[in-house]
Amino acid sequence: GENVEQHPSTLSVQEGDSAVIKCTYSDSASNYFPWYKQELGKRPQLIIDIRSNVGEKKDQRIAVTLNKTAKHFSLHITETQPEDSAVYFCAASSYNNNDMRFGAGTRLTVKP
Amino acid sequence: DGGITQSPKYLFRKEGQNVTLSCEQNLNHDAMYWYRQDPGQGLRLIYYSQIVNDFQKGDIAEGYSVSREKKESFPLTVTSAQKNPTAFYLCASSIGQGWPYEQYFGPGTRLTVT
Numbered sequence: 001g002e003n004v005e006q007h008p009s010t011l012s013v014q015e016g017d018s019a020v021i022k023c024t025y026s027d028s029a030s031n032y033f034p035w036y037k038q039e040l041g042k043r044p045q046l047i048i049d050i051r052s053n054v055g056e057k058k059d060q061r062i063a064v065t066l067n068k069t070a071k072h073f074s075l076h077i078t079e080t081q082p083e084d085s086a087v088y089f090c091a092a093s094s095y096n097n098n099d100m101r102f103g104a105g106t107r108l109t110v111k112p
Numbered sequence: 113d114g115g116i117t118q119s120p121k122y123l124f125r126k127e128g129q130n131v132t133l134s135c136e137q138n139l140n141h142d143a144m145y146w147y148r149q150d151p152g153q154g155l156r157l158i159y160y161s162q163i164v165n166d167f168q169k170g171d172i173a174e175g176y177s178v179s180r181e182k183k184e185s186f187p188l189t190v191t192s193a194q195k196n197p198t199a200f201y202l203c204a205s206s207i208g209q210g211w212p213y214e215q216y217f218g219p220g221t222r223l224t225v226t
Contacts, residue, residue, distance in 0.1 A: 043217040102154040
């Protein structure tokens with residue numbers, strides 16, 4: 001089955017700096033890669049996703065890149081703000097959400 | 113908020129007791145999921161259901177049971193057979209139907225068993 005590894009487990013940046021979180025996956029059949037943000041005590045919410053027919057996707061300060069050959073994908077947050085502080089999870093799925101597997105999460109802290 | 117709800121938010125039980133966690137959605141989604149979240153381990157899939165009256169085991173189904181009698185509801189029972197039941201439980205739903213789509217999560221239930 002799919003195995004998703006996520007790094008780093010914790011990340012601390014200064015406000016205004018960029019943050020990058022990286023994930024690798026094992027199943028070459030995976031074709032959907034969402035990123036979820038979970039604020040303390042709240043539910044995970046989708047912030048961006050990418051499908052395997054696309055190499056990069058951007059939404060304002062957030063971007064995701066996908067390298068299918070190397071089986072890794074990354075989340076990039078530019079101009080970080082304190083409200084970006086949260087735990088971020090990557091995930092990978094192939095046929096449908098039944099086989100979606102999540103990374104262990106990255107706790108991002110943005111210091112003002 | 114809204115769309116998918118879980119109750120209660122906090123639940124306390126004595127060891128040896130079964131407990132049922134509620135999950136309801138009004139998004140007309142076919143698929144529903146239960147995840148367990150432990151510190152530093154991400155989300156692990158317990159059970160999923162793609163359609164009413166059908167459900168399948170996920171990676172960590174031992175000690176849990178579910179039912180899917182209605183499209184809107186997917187309750188999870190944590191039985192006394194579950195060795196480490198204390199955790200944060202998240203329910204999710206998605207459109208389903210064979211192609212991966214965004215999962216919408218409920219607010220979660222934090223279960224503490226002593």
